[in-house]
Amino acid sequence: MIIKKKKYNVVVVGATGAVGRTMVSILAERKFPVEKLSLLASSRSAGQKLSFDGREVTVAELGEGSFDGIDIALFSAGASVSRQYAPKAVQAGCVVVDNSSAFRMEKDIPLVVPEVNPHAVRKAPGIIANPNCSTIQMVVALKPIHDRYRIKRVIVSTYQSVSGTGQKGIAELAQQSQDFLSKKTIKNEVYPHQIAFNCLPHIDTFLDNGYTKEEMKMVNETQKIFEDDTLAVSPTTVRVPVFYSHSESLNVETENPINIGELKKLLAQSPGICVVDSPENDEYPLAIHAAGRDEVMVGRIRLDLTHPKAVNFWVVADNLRKGAALNAVQIAELVIS
Ligand code: NAP
Ligand code: 12T
DSSP states (O other), rough: OOOOOEEEEEEETTTSSHHHHHHHHHHTTTTEEEEEEEEEEEETTTOOOEETTTTEEOOOOOOOGTTTTTTTEOOOOOOOHHHHHHHHHHHHHHHEEESSSSSSSTTSSBOOOOTEEEEEEEOOSSEEOOOOOOHHHHHHHHHHHHHHOEEEEEEEEEEEOGGGGGGHHHHHHHHHHHHHTOOOOOOOOOSSOOTOOOSOOOOOOOOOOOOOOHHHHHHHHHHHHTTTTTTTEEEEEEEOOOSSSSEEEEEEESSSSOOHHHHHHHHHHTTEEEEOBBBGGGOOOHHHHHHTTOEEEEEEEEETTTTEEEEEEEEEEEEIIIIIIIHHHHHHHHHHO
């Protein structure tokens, strides 16, 4: 067990990034019991000052001694940094919550979404993996449906924002949008094609099976979180020119017949979900409304007219919050609870 304390020494690895900055603000917002907060990044950002809970904290360079005396380490600096440093943090006695894809599918490493599988959390020093952003918001919405009706198959298409790629994705969409509107030449460095005013059916790299890694994360991580290899997920992941929040269109086929009124009530009562579903008033979840919020927003809930046991709905969440930083801090809260 992690030693119970009033307050914990916490480090954020990748603190200057899109996810890391959100972690720092969420730790303060949720009044996580922080004794000392260390902020780490590469030599590029060492010396930079970030504010935490009204205080200034100077960013230090990640190195061998970074984890001495630390209780909890939140990693968000990419998979190679996690592979190199997360085991060192564990050796130093930390619980590591890792946002990267490095350890998610390792058998002995828990992959946790607190609303779905809190029991999987490890309370002793070791690594706990945070799922991919597109997986997290989908499984929060699927959990009550699976418990009540048993899900057989999910067909999902994502509409993912550029902040999923970090600060450089945000910068590329902003620059391309300005250049496009002022009729300048458009340069692309982060994405393989222009992302401004376009949609790219390509997130992360392609695999031999014709799917992208991002798509296979949705398949494999969902099965691991639900501890059910028979739960079929058929994904298409798409990058869209949106800054914050991922949207997803889901078709969910169940074992048992669905009562749509009951399903809407069930979703509305479930933890972490906010149902926004008044099409008569043009109300449904929107990326611009989900940005900065904690809940997974669900709407456009309707029966599939072509299948007796299937529903369609729309799921939107802030990928930097529930999709990454918030889920990681919630895992840390479970660890110390
Ligand atoms: P980002 O904005 O590009 O930030 C990257 C951060 O990592 C920066 O703080 C950067 O520091 C730091 N970093 C990079 N290389 C480093 C090194 N060698 N040593 C120390 N620090 C280093 O990216 P992001 O969007 O925040 O994403 C970061 C990680 O979170 C990635 O692993 C990504 O896959 C993951 N992520 C997960 C989810 C999820 O769904 N769970 C969502 C989005 C991202 P400098 O300022 O010094 O460059
Ligand atoms: N390629 O954490 O580009 O596995 O949106 C998250 C986001 C990988 C991850 C993205 C990615 C991850 C993206």
